[in-house]
Amino acid sequence: MAVQNELGTDTSSGRVSPFYDPRIRGIVFQAALVIFVVVLVYIGASNAIENLQSQNIASGFGFLGNTAGFAISQTLIPYSVTSTYGDAFVVGLLNTLLVAAIGIVLATILGFIIGIARLSSNWLVAKVATAYVEIVRNLPLLLQLLFWYFAVVKSLPSPRESYGPLAGIYLNIRGLFMPKPVFGPGSWLFDAAIVVAIVAIVVIWRWASQRQAATGQQFPTLWTSLALFFGLPLFALVVTGFPVTFEMPELKGFNFTGGMRMEPEFVALLLGLVIYTASFIAEIVRAGIQAVSHGQTEAAGALGFRRGLTLRLVVIPQAMRVIIPPLTNQYLNLTKNSSLAVAIGYPDLVSVFAGTVLNQTGQAVEVIFITMLVYLTISLLTSAFMNWFNLRMALVER
Amino acid sequence: MTNKFLPWLVAAALGVAATAAQADTLADVKAKGFLQCGANTGLLGFGSPDDKGEWKGFDVDFCRAIAVAIFNDPTKVKFTPLTAKERFTALQSGEVDVLVRNTTWTLSRDSQMGLIFAGVNYYDGQGFMVRKSLGISSALELSGASVCVQTGTTTELNLADYFRANGMQFNPVVFEKSDEVVQAYDAGRCDAFTTDASGLYAERLKLTNPADHMVLPEIISKEPLGPVVRQGDDKWLTIVKWTHYVMLNAEEAGVTSANVEQMKTSDNPDIKRMLGTEGTFGEPMGLTNDWGANVIAKVGNYGEVFDRNVGPETPLGISRGLNALWTKGGLQYGPPVR
Ligand SMILES: N[C@@H](CCC(=O)N[C@@H](CS)C(=O)NCC(=O)O)C(=O)O
Numbered sequence: 031m032a033v034q035n036e037l038g039t040d041t042s043s044g045r046v047s048p049f050y051d052p053r054i055r056g057i058v059f060q061a062a063l064v065i066f067v068v069v070l071v072y073i074g075a076s077n078a079i080e081n082l083q084s085q086n087i088a089s090g091f092g093f094l095g096n097t098a099g100f101a102i103s104q105t106l107i108p109y110s111v112t113s114t115y116g117d118a119f120v121v122g123l124l125n126t127l128l129v130a131a132i133g134i135v136l137a138t139i140l141g142f143i144i145g146i147a148r149l150s151s152n153w154l155v156a157k158v159a160t161a162y163v164e165i166v167r168n169l170p171l172l173l174q175l176l177f178w179y180f181a182v183v184k185s186l187p188s189p190r191e192s193y194g195p196l197a198g199i200y201l202n203i204r205g206l207f208m209p210k211p212v213f214g215p216g217s218w219l220f221d222a223a224i225v226v227a228i229v230a231i232v233v234i235w236r237w238a239s240q241r242q243a244a245t246g247q248q249f250p251t252l253w254t255s256l257a258l259f260f261g262l263p264l265f266a267l268v269v270t271g272f273p274v275t276f277e278m279p280e281l282k283g284f285n286f287t288g289g290m291r292m293e294p295e296f297v298a299l300l301l302g303l304v305i306y307t308a309s310f311i312a313e314i315v316r317a318g319i320q321a322v323s324h325g326q327t328e329a330a331g332a333l334g335f336r337r338g339l340t341l342r343l344v345v346i347p348q349a350m351r352v353i354i355p356p357l358t359n360q361y362l363n364l365t366k367n368s369s370l371a372v373a374i375g376y377p378d379l380v381s382v383f384a385g386t387v388l389n390q391t392g393q394a395v396e397v398i399f400i401t402m403l404v405y406l407t408i409s410l411l412t413s414a415f416m417n418w419f420n421l422r423m424a425l426v427e428r
Numbered sequence: 429m430t431n432k433f434l435p436w437l438v439a440a441a442l443g444v445a446a447t448a449a450q451a452d453t454l455a456d457v458k459a460k461g462f463l464q465c466g467a468n469t470g471l472l473g474f475g476s477p478d479d480k481g482e483w484k485g486f487d488v489d490f491c492r493a494i495a496v497a498i499f500n501d502p503t504k505v506k507f508t509p510l511t512a513k514e515r516f517t518a519l520q521s522g523e524v525d526v527l528v529r530n531t532t533w534t535l536s537r538d539s540q541m542g543l544i545f546a547g548v549n550y551y552d553g554q555g556f557m558v559r560k561s562l563g564i565s566s567a568l569e570l571s572g573a574s575v576c577v578q579t580g581t582t583t584e585l586n587l588a589d590y591f592r593a594n595g596m597q598f599n600p601v602v603f604e605k606s607d608e609v610v611q612a613y614d615a616g617r618c619d620a621f622t623t624d625a626s627g628l629y630a631e632r633l634k635l636t637n638p639a640d641h642m643v644l645p646e647i648i649s650k651e652p653l654g655p656v657v658r659q660g661d662d663k664w665l666t667i668v669k670w671t672h673y674v675m676l677n678a679e680e681a682g683v684t685s686a687n688v689e690q691m692k693t694s695d696n697p698d699i700k701r702m703l704g705t706e707g708t709f710g711e712p713m714g715l716t717n718d719w720g721a722n723v724i725a726k727v728g729n730y731g732e733v734f735d736r737n738v739g740p741e742t743p744l745g746i747s748r749g750l751n752a753l754w755t756k757g758g759l760q761y762g763p764p765v766r
Contacts, residue, residue: 381604
């Protein structure tokens with residue numbers, strides 16, 4: 031065979047037979063693996079379908095179009111009892127995304143504060159931060175969630191005895207009720223103003239940092255941004271003659287109706303996830319900062335930088351390279367941990383879809399498959415974004 | 429690795445039992461040496477472990493009756509505590525042999541899930557519990573209320589139907605575990621707590637102050653609760669079904685755990701057939717002919733099981749109502765043994 035003929039002869043030229051070429055071998059093995067996996071999945075899927083049919087268990091994805099018939103407490107899209115299982119899926123998905131997105135932002139902020147506090151030269155601050163991390167990190171999340179839920183719920187008054195700190199805002203065991211802005215005709219200008227403001231802010235940030243890099247001149251970006259963000263929409267409102275009215279929450283019967291509402295389940299879940307994840311993020315931040323050579327801090331000191339500036343301009347930018355990859359893990363954890371919501375009655379994807387929908391339709395295989403696919407997709411997108419961010423941070427260094 | 433193995437691997441991964449067609453649950457149970465019964469995670473009077481870890485309750489006794497029918501031994505049964513959400517998957521996948529967990533018989537559960545109900549051991553309906561201090565006397569006054577409910581139940585659907593049919597608003601607060609539902613209601617998170625009336629009687633005992641709560645008069649649904657098995661095993665279905673019927677017939681004929689030995693000498697042909705002193709009614713079922721007598725002797729007739737677990741003398745204090753025998757104005761009716 032050709033392969034064997036070439037074996038001994040080709041070594042001098044530096045070329046090896048395709049049989050021994052690591053690149054070709056790699057491709058062949060990978061192709062074999064892909065074929066193997068595809069066949070495995072195919073056999074698995076067709077076998078599952080066959081078994082479900084022989085056991086008389088409904089299969090397929092048609093159920094997504096059937097009427098759901100159950101209610102959900104927190105819905106970001108219009109949803110009613112007559113909506114479909116597919117709508118219920120979207121409601122659950124959005125609730126998961128909502129708590130994960132807000133949770134990630136808050137956990138990052140809290141985690142950075144605590145991580146930096148752990149390194150504080152103030153003994154008390156450092157010890158409090160250490161105690162926080164050690165306690166929170168070492169208790170199971172589920173227990174913490176139940177604790178927060180019942181702590182939140184038990185400490186709030188009944189609707190008739192609501193706290194009303196400000197006109198139109200009420201806090202009670204049914205949630206936090208706020209006036210809801212209702213936009214009338216002409217409010218498109220308001221929406222447009224927000225978009226314009228955001229675009230303008232991005233442009234100004236870029237321009238300012240380029241200018242500073244080139245000339246060393248600074249520009250008050252923060253104040254300009256704030257002014258734009260609040261000023262432009264306000265201006266739009268003035269121009270259009272305030273086409274906004276507020277729908278006030280009102281105590282009717284047992285409860286407040288109208289207005290906007292934040293459920294205690296949402297607050298408890300958010301609180302639990304943020305506090306828990308922040309303790310891990312704090313450790314990552316501390317480790318990241320400590321990974322930056324102390325010489326950098328001393329050099330900054332020698333140049334006359336104050337401590338805060340040293341941290342912000344010298345240490346943290348370098349620490350970020352160490353911080354971001356493990357931070358991504360924490361973001362993924364937070365998102366996946368949000369599926370514990372079902373224990374405290376928050377209608378997330380697992381509770382609504384892998385819970386109620388699964389049970390009402392009995393289509394466990396399909397529902398769990400979709401649910402897994404969703405978490406996988408969210409996780410992959412999060413890591414893709416964080417990888418992109420990491421690359422950017424790495425490039426920024428000089 | 430041949431592809432004979434692969435489907436099994438994947439099927440196992442997907443939690444799908446691969447050979448439903450040749451199912452012979454009775455033979456499997458006999459080979460195992462015990463019955464695996466899907467039970468409540470803890471519903472006083474119906475299915476919950478007591479302080480010694482021993483399972484007690486109305487549904488639990490039904491499982492014990494099946495175990496006696498097969499093994500003549502009420503201890504040859506193991507219980508798998510299941511939440512409402514887990515129960516059907518556990519039965520479909522073969523984790524349990526029978527599900528006796530206040531499960532409502534509905535068309536979709538009978539037709540889409542590969543399961544089949546083996547009768548009704550408790551006729552129930554859904555009700556509401558509220559605080560007395562709320563000052564309402566009818567479920568129709570509940571518009572705008574927050575209602576605590578357990579996920580994966582018919583309760584969740586009936587609740588939505590009832591409020592929609594009456595043009596009322598509500599806010600569901602849904603938990604997976606019944607303990608969490610009860611705790612949240614107890615903490616004041618909800619104005620009302622809803623489940624099967626039997627469940628209300630049972631869960632009320634867990635509240636901090638049971639006397640502060642009341643059950644509203646409306647019963648908003650039909651909840652025929654019964655044992656469930658997998659489709660495709662008629663022999664097993666027959667055993668589960670007739671275990672219930674033989675207990676009903678025993679009550680009707682006045683046969684109790686106390687007098688079953690004397691009754692074996694009775695001249696009444698109905699009783700003789702039921703207790704296996706005449707005819708061979710057990711063998712075709714794969715059981716012994718005296719299986720019925722054993723069930724009555726070791727577990728009791730339907731009325732005894734009811735009174736012992738949930739009846740007026742128990743903390744639940746439920747009266748027979750629809751669950752009285754048909755001869756006493758109720759719905760419980762056992763087909764004849766012949
Ligand atoms: N009968 C209804 C509801 C049954 C049900 O799960 N009831 C709850 C109400 S408290 C229960 O028994 N929970 C106890 C447990 O989860 O063990 C159904 O079949 O869907």
